[in-house]
Amino acid sequence: MIKQVLREGLIAGAAGSVAMTFAEKLEQADTPRPSSHVPARVLERLTGMPAQSGKRLVAVNLAMHFGQATLLGVLRSLMARSGLRGPVASVQFTVARLTTDQILENATGVGAPPSTWPRKELVIDVVHKVADGFATGMVADALAARGGPGPGQLHAAAHPGRRTGAAPVGRQDAYGR
Numbered sequence: 001m002i003k004q005v006l007r008e009g010l011i012a013g014a015a016g017s018v019a020m021t022f023a024e025k026l027e028q029a030d031t032p033r034p035s036s037h038v039p040a041r042v043l044e045r046l047t048g049m050p051a052q053s054g055k056r057l058v059a060v061n062l063a064m065h066f067g068q069a070t071l072l073g074v075l076r077s078l079m080a081r082s083g084l085r086g087p088v089a090s091v092q093f094t095v096a097r098l099t100t101d102q103i104l105e106n107a108t109g110v111g112a113p114p115s116t117w118p119r120k121e122l123v124i125d126v127v128h129k130v131a132d133g134f135a136t137g138m139v140a141d142a143l144a145a146r147g148g149p150g151p152g153q154l155h156a157a158a159h160p161g162r163r164t165g166a167a168p169v170g171r172q173d174a175y176g177r
Contacts (some may be wrong), residue, residue, distance in 0.1 A: 004147070008081075013073015014069075019132060020131050031124075039064035077144065079093060083149060083154070085145070
């Protein structure tokens with residue numbers, strides 16, 4: 001299962017990063033907002049590399065932008081393989097995606113807490129992460145569905161409704177063994 005989660009997660013995360021980039025470019029075509037170099041500055045701080053400029057700055061920016069989104073796809077793939085699928089799971093993942101960004105940006109001193117941002121910037125960032133979260137989720141869910149229901153889905157089918165005393169499904173049922 002681990003190899004599947006990694007492979008499918010990287011595919012789903014890459015799809016999400018493309019969707020997020022597409023959303024950003026659509027928004028930038030309609031607004032005067034320039035591209036952000038925050039991802040590059042975060043990666044510079046995390047790795048200890050000196051501040052970049054010009055083409056190197058763009059390369060570092062793209063590496064962090066696509067790399068972080070692609071790697072986080074593994075989390076969404078794990079969710080899907082476990083049985084956490086659909087729009088609610090994509091909302092949960094989007095929150096994790098936003099949180100990860102904020103942890104990295106704030107821990108490195110590159111960013112500030114979203115509560116201090118101008119409202120318009122906050123909305124733009126959330127919309128971009130929603131595009132990432134839902135695209136990643138759609139791909140992760142589709143890839144996981146090829147393997148059938150996840151353990152959580154099997155448990156829900158065996159014990160409809162939320163109630164106390166519902167025993168876990170057996171390993172054979174949950175993992176197809």
